Amino acid sequence: MIKVALIGAGKMGISHLSILGAHHDVEVVGVADTSKMVLDVFKKYSSFQVYTDYEEMIEKAKPEAVFVAVPTKYHAPIVKNLLLKGKHVFAEKPLCLSTEEGKDLVELAARKGLINQVGYHNEFIGTFREVKRIIDGGYLGDIFHFTGEAYGPVVVRPKQNNWRSDPAEGGGCLLDYASHVVDLINYILGPVTRVKGTILKSFYSKNVEDSVFTLLELSSKVSGVLSVNWSDDTYRKMSTSITIIGSQGKIICDASELKVHFKTSDCPDNYTKGWNVKYITDLTQSVDFYLRGEEYSDQVDYFIKAIQKKVPNTINNFESAWKTDQAISLIKNNIN
Amino acid sequence: MERILYGDNQFFAVNHVSEEKSRAQSIKFKSDDAIIKALNHAIAAGVNTFMCTTHDRIANICDIIRKRPEKYEDFKIYPCMPYAHKYANAVTELGIAGTLREYVPGNILGSLFKGGMAYLSKDYLSIMELMIDAEMKMFKGIQTPVIFLQNVITDLLLGLGMGNVLKAFQEYVERKYNAEAGFITMNMPKLLNALEQVGIKNPIICTSINKVGFRMSGSKEAYQHVLETKKVRIIAMQVLAAGAIPPQEAIEYVCGLPNIESILFGASSKDNINETVALIHEYDQKYQLMEAI
CATH class of the missing domain: 3.30.360.10 (Dihydrodipicolinate Reductase; domain 2)
Incomplete structure (x- = not known):
């Protein structure tokens, strides 16, 4: 089982979470969001551990991989932090607001040898x-x-x-x-x-x-x-x-x-x-599990398989x- | 439930294989009259249940049906909620909180957000109930013996492990509307498991079932195994796999499966409606005869 956490439970985050929740090879170890309402719903009706502070989640839940589905301007600092901590990262699209920030992340992920993917589902x-x-x-x-x-x-x-x-x-x-x-x-x-x-x-x-x-x-x-x-x-x-x-x-x-x-x-x-x-x-x-289209499940599955070294990390890196x-x-x- | 149910995809430009066809359907069913005409063809073919999403335009159709009680005496609607694209597009535009503010009736939500969760803070299910009531408003005075949760919500909750919310949906439509709950899903074996776990026995599940295994998540074999071994009331949808299977072959396959209580189909023209209905009757009789022998 790959331990996975989610940062950002908005429209795309919740969609990824549902697909991850149903995935045979995934254990969802934490969900972080800043909305008290969203976390409250998860606390009450799901079995996911919820956090308001994503760094606390990384510390305590120790995921191997993290899905980042926060507004784009936060991608650069959060993804960088995660890569430095040695986590595989799936980020929502687009990667960054500036090409300099994006270049940093590309280089850092390569240097650390971590699986990296972005949610372009087409x-x-x-x-x-x-x-x-x-x-x-x-x-x-x-x-x-x-x-x-x-x-x-x-x-x-x-x-x-x-x-x-x-x-x-x-x-x-x-x-x-x-x-x-x-x-x-x-x-x-x-x-x-x-x-x-x-x-x-x-x-x-x-x-x-x-x-x-x-x-x-x-x-x-x-x-x-x-x-x-x-x-x-x-x-x-x-x-x-x-x-x-x-x-x-x-x-x-x-x-x-x-x-x-x-x-x-x-x-x-x-x-x-x-x-x-x-x-x-x-x-x-x-x-195996269909939510909004085969492509949404397939992209998550591809990321998990890349971590398991079953596929190369070449599509949407x-x-x-x-x-x-x-x-x-x-x-x-x-x-x- | 009746053996054959008439669906509404063709009215709302839902076509899983061609955007051109979907635009042509939009044009064809621009007027409510065109929809009513197709419905009347279905009724004439002996199909008295219309399974439809809670699209805004269905409200107009309901008005027309209410005005002719003698004509539509036996007519039933199975509402499927919510009309997901309305909310999905709203979430993209307004965010989750903004969407709730826009669509949940009354001012409870207003105070919820303004008062920083002071009210009702622990009871999200009552928000769901308000939203169900809002979607059900248009069906007042029309028989709605089964009320469905659309697959995007059913499957979202399934993946999130929120079977308890599915249970709450079932209890509410039973209590408030004296109706059975139905669940549309693209993950039938998984869903049945989850429903059984929260104590929903012999549930009504509407799901893709077709000879080529299109949108039968897991595998076609897993679906067949459930049909052969479990207690469940299945409505088969997408039996033609969006046109990938010729009608005769498609219907022959579905009619031959055990445990399929109903078959849902959508067709635009009188001829196609009649053809599909006739095929289902033909193969049902054939299989019954074979069983008798």
Whole structure:
């Protein structure tokens, strides 16, 4: 059993906690949060040990690994502290608010030889993994261009008051929403290295942007468009998609459906020339415990397996999340 | 419970495999009339139970049903609460405390937060009860013999080891609404265990059951084992695995399993509704006949 603790029992923290609570190889040894109400609920209705001070929890509960799901501005100091104490760390996304802080964490985790992961769940969605497989296999030929998109109904009226509406704490559509798409683009096509113009637009929010429209260039010189809007209430929940055009074909993919067009018969097994449609039902395996989507369980399981040395610590590690932070910083620095 | 239950995913753009289809459904069911028409097709096919989430638009549907008591005399609704995306999006926007402030009726919560937990500080279950009442308001005057907890909440509580809260839900809907509690889950074997541990016997559980094992957490075999050996009232959902299995093959598989009390399905058109209902009857008769022989 791996002893795991959680810092920050908000929306993502509670979701991780439930998945950890049901995991065969995990013993949850503590939950730390600053909200008395949340801790009170756990004290009363669960068997988790709760703490108001996370350092006291680390001291007393002695976890081997810690999930950090606090507002982004606290990631750097807390994660650093945990790494110095020799704990494996799963942090929520984005990694840090500044690329210098992120670099420190990447180096520290490597130096200490600790498992490190960030909660970009798209990489664990079957359709996107299949896209990665097709691209890595070279089946799309030379990549010309991509479009990465995400739309959803987070801020759909002029009213909000939590840390997500405070840019200093890591709020805003770019850090909270667009980061997912940037990370997915980095994962599938290689890192964003130049930004050729950005529009950050607010529709309802006073202090942060509600949308991100930007032109990107990757290390491979492939160009692309990022279009993200969290104020689109024609969507029931966040919807992320990527379109990739290459010399040998085209991919249109979201979390539930993959459409691929191949120009010739030179395509992967189970695909043919012309349009192919695959659904998430074909591309996903059942998980041991399902909460909000297979990907949320899979990412936690991958982290635990990395600690057990059953998988390499390569997907969504601090380094890849730091590259996403770098892209976010480029996007911010190129506002037109 | 009736053998066949009619679901509502198609009305609210819930499609597990295609965003395009889900948008097409949104367009098709833009008007309440379109929903009522589909419901009437289901009723004409002999399906009198509508299992639906507590989406805002269901309130309009309930108004229409209340106005025609003679037409909908035998009609029942199984509410499934909460409509999770409403709360999930609110939590992203307002935080947990802000969401409670927004959605829990009355001013008890206002005083709770303002007074720094002075009131009611140890009784969160009464907050849950207030939220259940808020969700149930729209069904006043309509038969709701079974009230369900949505899978995202059931499974969240399951993972957190809060079986006692599931028990509190069951006791409250029984006491206040004279209804049976039902639990929707993606983790049926685990949930049944947890429910038995808190003393809920022979529970109503609605869960994914299909030939390809889609969303059958643990394994399809673990589900089949529970069906063969345990006392539980199962409603099978996602029997077509979001379209991955052809209808005939899908229904043949589910009808052949023991302990499945009901089958939940959603379909948009009259033809699809009739086809599914006919298939279930056909395979039920076939298996009954085989058993008799």
